[in-house]
Amino acid sequence: MSAALRIVFMGTPSFAVRILDDLHRSHHQVVGVVTVADKPAGRGQQMHQSAVKQYALAHSLALLQPEKLRDEAFLKALDALQADLFVVVAFRMLPDVVWKLPRLGTFNLHASLLPAYRAAPINWALINGDTQTGVTTFLINEEIDAGSILMQAKVALSPNMTAGELHDSLQEIGASLTLQTCDAL
Numbered sequence: 001m002s003a004a005l006r007i008v009f010m011g012t013p014s015f016a017v018r019i020l021d022d023l024h025r026s027h028h029q030v031v032g033v034v035t036v037a038d039k040p041a042g043r044g045q046q047m048h049q050s051a052v053k054q055y056a057l058a059h060s061l062a063l064l065q066p067e068k069l070r071d072e073a074f075l076k077a078l079d080a081l082q083a084d085l086f087v088v089v090a091f092r093m094l095p096d097v098v099w100k101l102p103r104l105g106t107f108n109l110h111a112s113l114l115p116a117y118r119a120a121p122i123n124w125a126l127i128n129g130d131t132q133t134g135v136t137t138f139l140i141n142e143e144i145d146a147g148s149i150l151m152q153a154k155v156a157l158s159p160n161m162t163a164g165e166l167h168d169s170l171q172e173i174g175a176s177l178t179l180q181t182c183d184a185l
Contacts (some may be wrong), residue, residue: 002183008083010034014051015171016089022175032062036054069095099140106140109178111170112161113152118145122166132156135174137181143146
């Protein structure tokens, strides 16, 4: 077993929750979670919490919801968590002042075999009739989805596979690949 890392997780949708859950249940320590600020949604414009926020609150994880990622108070709070590593899953583009903070860097889990399908990866793999796709972990740098690839895991596509089925499959192998990447780092 690898040494336990102090990890800050950054994500928003339900796809990211499975990965956060596996990290939280692992020997690594999730010392903080960053997600989007609550915003009005639906007909009644009720305040909506991201799926990642709901998970963080349910598991009493330290939570940060910055309006702006360069905000000085956010950067101080993030630095105070003394993370070894930031893990990003379906969040947003980070400024270098954020992704350069942890000593081991920041990696992203992407739902394709990069460099293919940087945008809408699940849909395009199915639309184009690909026979396989997968997930990639890569170090974040100045370019979007173009940092050094760390690891990849493949999944076979069947002709009748739906986007929902592929989403769930990629979420599962993505959780495993994220843990493997953390352990390797």
